[in-house]
Amino acid sequence: MQITKQNFFKNELMAIAYIAIPIAFSQLCQMAMGVTDTILLGHVNKETLAVGGLTTNIFFSICIIFQSALSAAAILIAQNMGAKKIKEISKVYWTTYVFGLLLCIPCFFILYHSSTILQWNGEHDQEILTQSRHFMVILLWGMPPVIAGTGLIRVILPALNASKILLQITPITAIINGLLNAAFIYGLWGAPKMGLYGSALGTTIALWLSTFILIEVAHCKKDLKQYLYPFAIDLSLLKPLAKLGLPICVGAAAEILLFLFANFNATKLGTDALAAHQIAISFATLVFMIPLAISQAANVRVSYWVGAQKPYRAKKSGFLTVGLSAFIMTFICSIVVIFPYFVVRLSLDTTSPDNANTVIIAAAIIQIVGLFQIVDGIQTVAMGALRGLKDTTIPMILALISFWGVGYTLSVWFAFNKHWGAPGLWAGMGIGLGVIAFLSTTRFYFLTKNPKKMLQRALK
Incomplete structure (x- = not known):
C-alpha cells in the first residue's frame, strides 16, 4: 500500500511539473515582451515610455481579467479527459471560441474608455490622455486574439497534456513582437517610422501572428486532432462555461x-x-x-x-x-x-x-x-x-x-x-x-x- 502511495505522489508530481513548467516559461516570455517594449519606447523619450507603458499595462490587465474566464474550458476538458469522453472535448473547444468572442464585447467597452481610468489616477494632462486614447484604439484590434485566441489555446493545451507546445512557440512570438515593435517605432526594414503608435501597431500584429501560430501548431499535432475535431459548436455549453467562468473572472478582477x-x-x-x-x-x-x-x-x-x-x-x-x-x-x-x-x-x-x-x-x-x-x-x-x-x-x-x-x-x-x-x-x-x-x-x-x-x- 505504501508503495502505491509513493508511486501516486511521484507520478502526480511529474504530471504537475509537465503542466506547470511550460506554462511558467511561456509566462516569463510574455513578460519579456513587455520588457522589450519598455526598452524600445524608453529610447524614444520618457514621455513616450510613460504613455506607452501605462496604456499597455491597462490593456493587458483588463484583457487578463476577461481571459481568466476561459479557465472554465480547461475544467470541462480535463473532466472529459478523466472520464474518457473524447468526443465531448471538441464541442467544448469550439464552443469556447464563441464564449471568448462574447467576452470581447464588455472588454472592448472598458478598454475604449480607458482614459477614464487614467483620470481616476489623477492624470489630467489632455495631451497625455489623447495620446493614450489613440494608442489604445490601435491596441484594441489586438484584443480578440488575446482573449479568444491565444488565451483559449493557453488554457486548453495543459488540459490536453500538451503544454510543451508553449515551450516551443512562446519564445518565437516574443522575438516577433520585439522585431515588429522595433520596425514600426524606429522605421526599420522599410516599415514606417511611427514612434509611440508604432509600438501599439507592432504589438497588435504580433498578437495576431502568435495566435495563428499557436492554433496552427496545435491543430497540426497528430495526437491532438482526436480532441480538436470534428468541428462542433454546442451553444448549450455556453451556460456551464459562463457559470464557471464569470465568477473566476470577477475573482481575477x-x-x-x-x-x-x-x-x-x-x-x-x-x-x-x-x-x-x-x-x-x-x-x-x-x-x-x-x-x-x-x-x-x-x-x-x-x-x-x-x-x-x-x-x-x-x-x-x-x-x-x-x-x-x-x-x-x-x-x-x-x-x-x-x-x-x-x-x-x-x-x-x-x-x-x-x-x-x-x-x-x-x-x-x-x-x-x-x-x-x-x-x-x-x-x-x-x-x-x-x-x-x-x-x-x-x-x-x-x-x-x-x-x-x-x-x-x-x-x-x-x-x-x-x-x-x-x-x-x-x-x-x-x-x-x-x-x-x-x-x-x-x-x-x-x-x-x-x-x-x-x-x-x-x-x-
Whole structure:
C-alpha cells in the first residue's frame, strides 16, 4: 500500500511539473515582451515610455481579467479527459471560441474608455490622455486574439497534456513582437517610422501572428486532432462555461485591480516611495509566475481525477499542489528576507546617494513581499484546486471580501492613517492574501472531506 502511495505522489508530481513548467516559461516570455517594449519606447523619450507603458499595462490587465474566464474550458476538458469522453472535448473547444468572442464585447467597452481610468489616477494632462486614447484604439484590434485566441489555446493545451507546445512557440512570438515593435517605432526594414503608435501597431500584429501560430501548431499535432475535431459548436455549453467562468473572472478582477489601485495609491506617497513600489511589484510579478503555473496544474489535475471519479486522488492532488507551492515560495521567501538589498540592487543603483531613501523603502517592502509570497502562493493554488471541483462562486465571494474588504482597507489605513507609507500598502495586501489563503484552503479541505458528496457536486 505504501508503495502505491509513493508511486501516486511521484507520478502526480511529474504530471504537475509537465503542466506547470511550460506554462511558467511561456509566462516569463510574455513578460519579456513587455520588457522589450519598455526598452524600445524608453529610447524614444520618457514621455513616450510613460504613455506607452501605462496604456499597455491597462490593456493587458483588463484583457487578463476577461481571459481568466476561459479557465472554465480547461475544467470541462480535463473532466472529459478523466472520464474518457473524447468526443465531448471538441464541442467544448469550439464552443469556447464563441464564449471568448462574447467576452470581447464588455472588454472592448472598458478598454475604449480607458482614459477614464487614467483620470481616476489623477492624470489630467489632455495631451497625455489623447495620446493614450489613440494608442489604445490601435491596441484594441489586438484584443480578440488575446482573449479568444491565444488565451483559449493557453488554457486548453495543459488540459490536453500538451503544454510543451508553449515551450516551443512562446519564445518565437516574443522575438516577433520585439522585431515588429522595433520596425514600426524606429522605421526599420522599410516599415514606417511611427514612434509611440508604432509600438501599439507592432504589438497588435504580433498578437495576431502568435495566435495563428499557436492554433496552427496545435491543430497540426497528430495526437491532438482526436480532441480538436470534428468541428462542433454546442451553444448549450455556453451556460456551464459562463457559470464557471464569470465568477473566476470577477475573482481575477478583485486581485488584479487590488494591485492596480495600490499602484495608484503609491503615486500619492512621493517619487521615492513610488520607485520602491515599482521595484517590489516587478519582483512580486516575476515570482508569482511559479504559483500561477502550479495553480493551472492544480485546476487540470483535480478536474481530471474528478472526471475519472477518483475523489481521493483529486483531494491528494489538490493538497500536493498547495504544499508544493508553499514549499517553493517559503524557500524564495527565506532568501528574500535575508538578502533584500540583493533584490533591490537588481533594479536600482544602491550606491548612488540620490537613491538612498528609495533603497531603504524598497528593502523594507521586499522583506514584506517575501512573507507575502508564501500566502500568495497558497491562495493562488488553492483557488486553482477549487476550480477543479467546479467551485467558483463561493471562492469569488471570498476573494472580494479578502482582497477588498480586508486587503485594500488595511492597505490604505496602514499607508495613510498609520503613516507607514509604501510598506503599509504591501502589509495590508499581505494580510488580505493571508485571509484568502486560509479561507480557500479550508474550503478545499471541507469540500473534499466527503468524497461521495464532492463527486456529486463536481459532476453536476
